[in-house]
Each structure stands twice: as structure tokens, then as C-alpha cells.
Amino acid sequence: MALDFDLTEEQQMLRKMVRNFAEKEIAPVAQELDDKEEFSYHLTKRMGDLGLFGPFVSEDYGGSNVGYISYIIAVEEIARIDGSQAATLAAGNSLGIAPIYYYGNEEQKQKWLPDLCAGRALASFGLTEPNAGSDAGASKTTAVLEGDYWVLNGSKIFITNSTTDMSKVCTVQAVTGKRADGRPEISCILVPNGTPGFTTKTMHGKMVWRASNTGELYFTDCKVPKENLLGRRGDGFHQMLATLDGGRLSIAAMGLGGAQGAFELALKYASEREQFGRPIGTFQVNAFKLADMATEIELARLLLYKACWLCEQHRPFGKESAMAKMYCSEMYHRVVNQAVQLHGGYGLMKEYPIERHYRNQKLLDIGEGTSEVQRIVIARHIGVPGRAL
């Protein structure tokens, strides 16, 4: 029996637990946090208490080592209720913890991972720059080795989890020299928050993920010990690409969970709201919308879980993770668009959580590689000639 769609007992229990947590603890406060643009230390700590940070990290460093499918189920269940909290969790794991766990040396892992896995601290991933978004290789931030120190100069933007009081370290991608072929040599360097020369600014006025933390980072002659290099010098670009392969799974999970949440809200509303003397869900035009939503969600889940399964089997999963990220994000757009449509005028009001879903969806088409970038990645994987740029 090779094909098996059953989740394990552990995965089912995890889903139930996270669903309970999201419904009982996140749902009552999500809208208020969104209104106030407030990062929740309490909910982040609670996610830590429940063991949701470090699901792919070995127990030796405080992780739970339950695997990628379990991780994705957790993100999915939180995104079903609120995108902001799912973002804190997904970025904390895929961008904060993963690079340190996969590329850090023993000392770096011992230093950072226990606090990160316990939810006592957050790490961020400093990649995007004002002029290096989709063109991530165009980073201008530099790190120059001077004696026993790296000296960093430059800036980063849109960095999740980077400026909270519990943000302790940032994995910064910086140009550390020139390769033999003339292209920039890129390396990742761990820069603890609070290092002199490292200043941060919280970004406000977001349309999406308003209760998640996003920051701008500035490095001005910022000195860190040369031991803070992550992995080998010049490996930064490869580390970044691999980190994003994993990160895409969690963004896809946010699309899937968000769509599930939006669909459930739409189904409930369509069953209760009456017009022309009957529930609006009984009109075929609306019933078909709901049927289409459910079908697309089912498809998305199969694709995402397969990508996670490949990852757990240590097989190549870059193509599938790009497909899942793109499909789940765009599917969420279609689902939430119709879900708001079913809500009519009420769907435009903040009083209804579908409004927050509608806004939060948009990030997923853009963050961690736009849908267009995913198509470039997929095109390269399927053998389209050229670089598909």
C-alpha cells in the first residue's frame, strides 16, 4: 500500500490542538490586534508554549522534530483564523529558525535555537532590500572582513519579526566580495539585535498582516565577530534559495488555511442569510460558488501535502513547493473573493472576519517570491529553455 492519505494520530491530534488554540485564543482578539496594528507577545509566547516553534528541529535544540506535514498543519490551522499570527509563526520557523538550524555550526545552534524553539525569542531573515526584491541577487548590503570582525553597511526592508522586543537576531544576506567569475560573493551573517550600528524601524500602515511585525533594518559600520558567519563564506545565495524552498511551503499553508477559513465563513453565512425568502446558499449560483471553493481547496491541499511529503522524504521538492506556493496563494484569492461576494455589503465591514481574510490574502501573491517569480522557478524546473526571465 504505497498511497496513503491518512494523517497520523499525531498529526490529527496536533490539528485538533492548534484549531482549539486558534479558535479560543486567537479569534477573540484578532480583529482588535489588526485594528491597532499590534504585535501580540502573548500569542507568540502561547505558540511557543504549545511547541509550535521548531517543528522540524531536533529535540537536542528544543524542537519537537515532528516533521514538515505537522508544521504545515499548524500554520494552516492558524491561518484559518488569522493571517497575522500565522505569519509570525511561519516566518519565525521558516525564515528565523530554519537557516540557523540547517546552516549554523554547533555553537550558533546551541546559542540561538533553544530560545527560538521555546518562543522566548524570534529570529528574522534579512534578504529584501529597497532595490533588491525579486532580484534578490542584487543586494547592496556589504560585509567586509576587518581583522576578527565583519563590518556591515546597507539596509533591508519588509523583514518579518525583526523589530519586536523579542527579536534577538537577524540572518543578514550581504555581499562579502567578488567571485572568480566576477559576480558578487554573497554570504549570510548572524547579526544580533542591539549590536551597535544595527538600527531598526517598525513599518506601519500595512494593508495586510497588520498584527505581524515588519521592519526596516539599517547597518552603519555595524561590527560583529567573524564567527557570526553562517555556514561557509559565499554560500549565502544558495542558503537563501534553499530557505525559500522551505519557506514557500509555509506560505502555501497560509493560503490553504486562509482559504479554508474564508470558505467556512462563506458557507455559514450563505446558510443563514436569507433573501427572497430563502437562504442565499440555496440559490444554485451561490451553491456552485461554494462547490468550486471546496474543490479548489481540496486540490490545493493535495498539492501542498505532497510537496511536504517530498520534503520529509528528503527528495527534491523545489518545483512542487513553488507550485504549491503559487497555487495556494492564488486559490485563496479566488476563494476569498467569492466569499466576500457571498457576504454582500456585510463582507466589506470589519465586523466580519471575511474582510480581514480579503486583505491578508494579497500578501501571499507577493511575499517570499511573487507569483511571477514562482512561475520562473517552475519554468526552470520543467525544462523551459533559457532562464525564463
Added chain:
Amino acid sequence: MKIVVCIKQVPDTEAEVKWDIPKGTLKRDGMNPITNPFDEFALEEALLTREKYDGEIVAITMGPEKASDVLRNALALTVNSVYRCTDEAFAGSDTYATASVLAAAIKKIGDVDIVFCGKQSTDGNTGVVAAELATLLGWSPLTYVSKVRQIDAASKKIVVERAVEGGTEVVEAKLPAVVSVIKGINEPRLPNLIGIKKAAKVEIPQWNAADLNLDKSKVGSAAASTKVVEIAVPPPRGAGEILKGEIDEIVNIATDRLIDLKVIKS
């Protein structure tokens, strides 16, 4: 201190309950079972008691294979051990027959100081199993407990607050005791991922009638002192009547109806 928690699996309180009308029982197949919400308070109280006084917690349930889920959840919350009481002969148990099985399990566990139960189940709603259990064991029955003030295992004493009509009663009793707790006594916690990981792999041990030294002719429907003779599902509520016409006319009709129904006086 040795603590036992009795847990029941019930249909999800948010789902529609389906009855097997001829049999007078719940249709448990295909339903999503959850831990009886009142038992979650009992389980939490057991965990709090262990944190305060040390000791071990044994969680028990009576039910079919599916009932293992509620014990697995208890394990994820770090109870020390669990047992599922199951036997074809247990089918058709009423509250008394259920209490007999649970009492036998508690005797088999041995040296128990305190048993925590929820005040009632959300499906049967009888609320008498805890009292029956105390009676069968000959232990102190402490029902509707809203707070456990103190437990002194050495001097075999417990002090609790009971929620009684219009106030609180403080009761001191001898241990061992059977304590049924009410909603709000505590805030039940969720299991964490490490707990779930451990619990998911555990084989849930079972005890049948023979393991519990119970005579098969004296359990289940044979031992039941009550029998459900009929189950009736309340008829669906019909649509209300919408009065149409001029406003004065409608008000008059509505007023007359309310007078007829003795809601208001003429």
C-alpha cells in the same frame, strides 16, 4: 498522592446529535468524539493537584475503541497512565452500571486518594455517576465543587467549596473522596506538541470484565437499574407567522394574540 480522573467521550457539542431511535441510544458511529467538556475541568484539576502536591494521575474511561482518543488527549496533557474499560458485556450500561465498572477500575488501580469527575456529561446529562461512584466505593461524595481549597493526604482530609443555590458551601471531608467539578473551577490547558508526540505512539491498555473481576451477568444492560424506553426528537420549530396589513390592524391582532397566550393582560 494518587489521583484518578474519569473521562467520557461525548459527541462534539457543536455537531448535530443523531439518535438510534429504536435502540434509544446515541449513534456514535461517524460522530466526532470529544472529551466531555466538564471532564476537561476534572482533568485540569487533577493536573493542578499533581503540580501542587506531587503524585500520579491515572485517567480512565469506559467505551469502545474510539474512546481511546480522549485518553490519548489526557496522555498528551501528561497524565501518568490511562486505562480503557471495554467489554461487549458493558453495552447498554446506565449510570449505575457505568459507575460499577469505573468503581471496579478504581479498586484495581488501588491506593487512590482522590477521584475527579466532571459534574455531568453533555450527552446523557444525568449528573449522577460521581455520586454513585462514591457510594459504590464508600468514599466521600463531593459534588458540584467550584474550588479545591486544600488536600492533606497524610491526615486524609480535603476541604472544598461547593456551588450551592445562591452561595458557596465549604465542606471538609475524609479522603478518599470522589470530587465532581463544575465549569469555571479552572482554565483547562491545551496539550503541547511534545506531549502529543509522546501520546500518539502509546498503545492504550484495556481492561475487560474479567480483568476487573466483574461478573458479566452483573454489568451492562443486565446491571442497569434504568432503561430508556423511548427517545423522541423535538419536532423542528415551524416558521413563525408574519402578520401583514396596516400597522394599526397588525398591532391589534398581535395584542389579541398576546392576551390569548396570557403574555399580557387585557
